[in-house]
Amino acid sequence: MTDDHGSAAAAAPKPGEGGPTDFIRAIVDEDLAAGKHHGRVATRFPPEPNGYLHIGHAKSICLNFGVAEERGGTCNLRFDDTNPTKEDVEYVDAIKEDVAWLGFAWNAELYASDYFERLYQFAVGLIKQGHAYVDSLSADKIRQYRGTLTEPGRNSPYRDRPIEENLDLFTRMRAGEFPDGAHVLRAKIDMASPNLNMRDPTLYRIRHASHHRTGGAWCIYPMYDFAHPLSDAIERITHSICTLEFEDHRPLYDWLVDRLIEGDKPRQYEFARLNLNYTVMSKRKLLQLVEQRYVAGWDDPRMPTLAGLRRRGYTAESIRDFCNRIGVAKKENVIDVAQLEHSVREDLNKRAPRVMTVLRPIKVVLTNYPEGQVEHLDVINNPEDSSAGTRQVPFSRVLYIERDDFMENPPKKFYRLSPGGEVRLRCAYFITCREVVKDERGEIVELRCTYDSATRGGDAPDGRRVKATLHWVSAAHAVPVEVRLYDRLFSVEEPENVPVGKTFLDNLNPRSLEVLRGSRAEPSVADSSVGARVQFERLGYFCMDPDSRAGALVFNRTVSLRDTWAKIAQRG
Numbered sequence: 382m383t384d385d386h387g388s389a390a391a392a393a394p395k396p397g398e399g400g401p402t403d404f405i406r407a408i409v410d411e412d413l414a415a416g417k418h419h420g421r422v423a424t425r426f427p428p429e430p431n432g433y434l435h436i437g438h439a440k441s442i443c444l445n446f447g448v449a450e451e452r453g454g455t456c457n458l459r460f461d462d463t464n465p466t467k468e469d470v471e472y473v474d475a476i477k478e479d480v481a482w483l484g485f486a487w488n489a490e491l492y493a494s495d496y497f498e499r500l501y502q503f504a505v506g507l508i509k510q511g512h513a514y515v516d517s518l519s520a521d522k523i524r525q526y527r528g529t530l531t532e533p534g535r536n537s538p539y540r541d542r543p544i545e546e547n548l549d550l551f552t553r554m555r556a557g558e559f560p561d562g563a564h565v566l567r568a569k570i571d572m573a574s575p576n577l578n579m580r581d582p583t584l585y586r587i588r589h590a591s592h593h594r595t596g597g598a599w600c601i602y603p604m605y606d607f608a609h610p611l612s613d614a615i616e617r618i619t620h621s622i623c624t625l626e627f628e629d630h631r632p633l634y635d636w637l638v639d640r641l642i643e644g645d646k647p648r649q650y651e652f653a654r655l656n657l658n659y660t661v662m663s664k665r666k667l668l669q670l671v672e673q674r675y676v677a678g679w680d681d682p683r684m685p686t687l688a689g690l691r692r693r694g695y696t697a698e699s700i701r702d703f704c705n706r707i708g709v710a711k712k713e714n715v716i717d718v719a720q721l722e723h724s725v726r727e728d729l730n731k732r733a734p735r736v737m738t739v740l741r742p743i744k745v746v747l748t749n750y751p752e753g754q755v756e757h758l759d760v761i762n763n764p765e766d767s768s769a770g771t772r773q774v775p776f777s778r779v780l781y782i783e784r785d786d787f788m789e790n791p792p793k794k795f796y797r798l799s800p801g802g803e804v805r806l807r808c809a810y811f812i813t814c815r816e817v818v819k820d821e822r823g824e825i826v827e828l829r830c831t832y833d834s835a836t837r838g839g840d841a842p843d844g845r846r847v848k849a850t851l852h853w854v855s856a857a858h859a860v861p862v863e864v865r866l867y868d869r870l871f872s873v874e875e876p877e878n879v880p881v882g883k884t885f886l887d888n889l890n891p892r893s894l895e896v897l898r899g900s901r902a903e904p905s906v907a908d909s910s911v912g913a914r915v916q917f918e919r920l921g922y923f924c925m926d927p928d929s930r931a932g933a934l935v936f937n938r939t940v941s942l943r944d945t946w947a948k949i950a951q952r953g
């Protein structure tokens with residue numbers, strides 16, 4: 382993803398040719414064609430370091446970095462760190478890791494806090510122009526004076542303070558002479574504006590709080606709406622791409638850059654954020670899930686965070702593929718999380734080595750198989766792709782198969798193993814169940830079966846057919862593994878849509894995690910390392926968890942082989 386922009390530009394395919402197209406890219410291409418911004422494209426991804434990145438951020442990252450990459454431009458990673466009380470270096474580090482993991486390289490790593498002095502000077506400039514004033518109303522009063530959507534606001538009694546007095550007060554705000562909330566700096570725009578963002582918005586507030594980068598250097602901090610456009614201007618951003626909720630802030634964005642920036646000005650464009658069903662995406666709610674321990678952490682594999690998806694086994698490619706498929710538009714919609722699952726299934730189908738693992742084992746003894754004999758059978762890695770070759774899997778007299786693959790009293794359409802029935806063990810032999818052995822409590826302890834030595838490899842020379850092929854492992858050779866079966870964290874499509882008195886937490890899926898401790902995998906898994914992704918045949922895609930220790934491997938289910946929720950919805 383980090384090819385040489387220079388040569389890409391020199392090869393000059395028409396901008397965006399072959400790549401994704403959408404209204405943002407169309408705007409950028411028009412601007413390029415018209416020679417706007419001196420033919421430059423400069424974007425930025427501006428996370429606030431107050432939480433981990435989630436799949437919604439991935440959409441923004443793919444767009445900002447993608448546009449720059451495809452059009453020979455630049456994209457900065459800019460931390461919007463203007464709110465000292467909620468931000469932390471832990472988040473800065475996690476965000477960098479996640480953007481890099483997605484496969485993007487930023488041109489510069491920047492921090493709004495690096496601009497605090499320049500932002501302060503911009504504010505002084507506005508005061509000198511008569512466009513900003515220090516207001517000494519309380520926060521409550523400011524709210525009251527603000528009016529509502531249907532009523533205009535009222536001017537603050539401090540609105541017409543002389544410039545000199547404003548400058549003096551603002552200097553003393555910075556110097557720490559006043560407690561939190563004593564004064565704010567506001568833009569002087571229009572208290573009757575139909576757009577509430579234009580009713581003399583607050584630009585600076587006093588907050589005696591230590592900042593994770595500037596420490597105690599400042600006790601006044603700029604508001605997002607002030608810092609953002611000016612940070613864009615400082616970095617000479619051309620296209621400031623953000624989500625729709627900022628559409629109403631654009632007039633303020635333009636108001637500020639028009640008054641403070643000479644020459645080429647950044648412009649803001651809004652697109653619809655990603656919404657996924659069965660998912661919450663607000664950082665505040667994700668933080669709540671972590672802090673109140675509904676999940677094991679920001680990287681819990683059920684979280685929609687990039688760290689969680691990675692631990693779950695998602696590949697960066699599958700997430701980028703998903704972002705390309707959903708596209709970028711101006712209209713809000715909700716994407717089916719099944720689309721994300723589809724993207725990872727497709728990608729893992731191509732890349733994940735196959736392994737046989739029995740999740741809930743039941744013992745099978747082949748009574749006519751020689752004691753002590755071990756065969757190493759060639760098992761086909763991918764029946765759909767012969768280039769994937771074969772691997773050797775040990776086979777012996779005592780095996781495990783999946784408990785679900787046996788039924789003592791099967792219904793009509795059950796074709797797997799049952800008393801007297803014959804099935805194929807994958808790439809091994811046909812076996813027939815002769816006897817079901819139970820303990821005193823009536824629980825099945827083993828199935829005594831016979832095998833047909835003429836069916837080695839899984840085909841009967843007499844053309845005899847069986848209707849089921851089961852996966853298996855050799856009991857003496859299998860590796861015990863812990864398997865964590867993850868499912869959707871919420872059991873309803875719109876977890877945030879709740880009646881009064883309920884919260885999104887009431888919609889948590891009580892079965893989002895099932896831990897299996899007695900699973901058995903074919904010996905080849907012992908060679909995998911943390912992060913390795915495999916397909917457990919017939920079951921799904923799995924990824925080795927960092928909790929794994931030698932002899933105690935742990936696998937997370939990334940996704941099942943088929944969409945089981947679609948069936949549930951159909952049955953509905």
Ligand code: ATP
Pocket residue numbers: 426427428429430436437438440441622623624653654655656662663664665
């Ligand atoms: P919060 O949910 O706390 O309001 P945020 O998700 O907007 O915060 P930021 O760190 O401000 O968090 O987001 C960084 C960038 O990612 C912003 O440009 C924002 O518009 C974009 N972004 C955030 N959520 C989504 C989403 N669901 N889809 C697309 N882009 C998003």
Ligand code: MG
Pocket residue numbers: 429
């Ligand atoms: Mg935000």
